Amino acid sequence: MDFYLGLHHPNHMADPRLADVPAMISRNRLVGRKTFPRPAGRYVIDSGGFTLVKKHGHYPVTPEQYVSEVRTFIAGMGHMPDWVAPQDWMCEPWVITGKNWHLADTKPAFFHGTRAARGLAPTRTPGDDEQDFDAAVLFHQERTVENALILGRIAPDLPWLYSLQGWTLDQYKRCADMYEAAGVDLGSAPIVGLGSVCRREATAEIGQIVETFHTRGWRLHGFGVKTQGLERYGHMLASADSAAWSFGARNRPPMPGHEGRHKNCANCLEAGLGWRTRLLAKQAAPTTWQPSLFDLEFA
Numbered sequence: 001m002d003f004y005l006g007l008h009h010p011n012h013m014a015d016p017r018l019a020d021v022p023a024m025i026s027r028n029r030l031v032g033r034k035t036f037p038r039p040a041g042r043y044v045i046d047s048g049g050f051t052l053v054k055k056h057g058h059y060p061v062t063p064e065q066y067v068s069e070v071r072t073f074i075a076g077m078g079h080m081p082d083w084v085a086p087q088d089w090m091c092e093p094w095v096i097t098g099k100n101w102h103l104a105d106t107k108p109a110f111f112h113g114t115r116a117a118r119g120l121a122p123t124r125t126p127g128d129d130e131q132d133f134d135a136a137v138l139f140h141q142e143r144t145v146e147n148a149l150i151l152g153r154i155a156p157d158l159p160w161l162y163s164l165q166g167w168t169l170d171q172y173k174r175c176a177d178m179y180e181a182a183g184v185d186l187g188s189a190p191i192v193g194l195g196s197v198c199r200r201e202a203t204a205e206i207g208q209i210v211e212t213f214h215t216r217g218w219r220l221h222g223f224g225v226k227t228q229g230l231e232r233y234g235h236m237l238a239s240a241d242s243a244a245w246s247f248g249a250r251n252r253p254p255m256p257g258h259e260g261r262h263k264n265c266a267n268c269l270e271a272g273l274g275w276r277t278r279l280l281a282k283q284a285a286p287t288t289w290q291p292s293l294f295d296l297e298f299a
Helices: 010-014 051-057 063-077 091-095 133-154 169-181 204-214 227-236 244-249 269-284
Strands: 003-007 023-026 043-046 162-164 192-194 220-222 239-242
Touching: 003 051, 003 204, 003 220, 003 269, 010 239, 063 133, 063 162, 091 133, 133 162, 133 169, 162 169, 169 204, 192 239, 204 227, 227 239, 227 269, 239 269, 244 269
Parallel strands: 003 023, 003 239, 023 043, 162 192, 192 220, 220 239
Antiparallel strands: none
């Protein structure tokens, strides 16, 4: 299985230590740059969709603009990525509603929510989002499939990833059916992204979803899948990615030997590489692996 190390600093991509470590970089980290690093090894480009939809409630960048950006990135970096993520619409409830369903209605939203994009009034009554949830997921799935078709039509020479979005198993199956109805054979695709899983990667339902499409013979990429997810169903994934090492390091002291070099290791490539090594070792030998004191992970 390929495990792409999520990076926040584009310049890290040129580090020779990444010659044999595939990396993921977000469009949001590349846009606006005048120069680009030459990746030392393989890489993929993420659309930054989670952040964009979280902030705006929609994609503020058109498919045409996105294609232009991606072409600029690739030309600057000098070689083609393994794949480029589409502008897919995530289906987590908090992306759709703008709040975590575990919080009371009186708590402030911390996401924008997509009610406006769906043509609904910005205000809601208690229970409104829950009743509208499946319709909202369908809206997000329609936009996801539509975007994949548009990107493929505008730039058929670029290695676009098809992305499955949903929340329940039946909803993911529906998304797969939508691709089929549009004439897309996901079974013949080099890789199929499985979205909206990173914050519940360890749940039994995600394992069932992965198994469902794995048994169809599809090569799956798990967005944001890490420790517990890899232990449960990593053998059914062709690839996965995570930048959890950086998020986890923000609230920890520097790793041993890095005291005085930086406040924390959130932007330290050495920490990211060590985290990836431990993560993959745990997947390969879960009964013998022991976490280090600097075990940067979100389980």
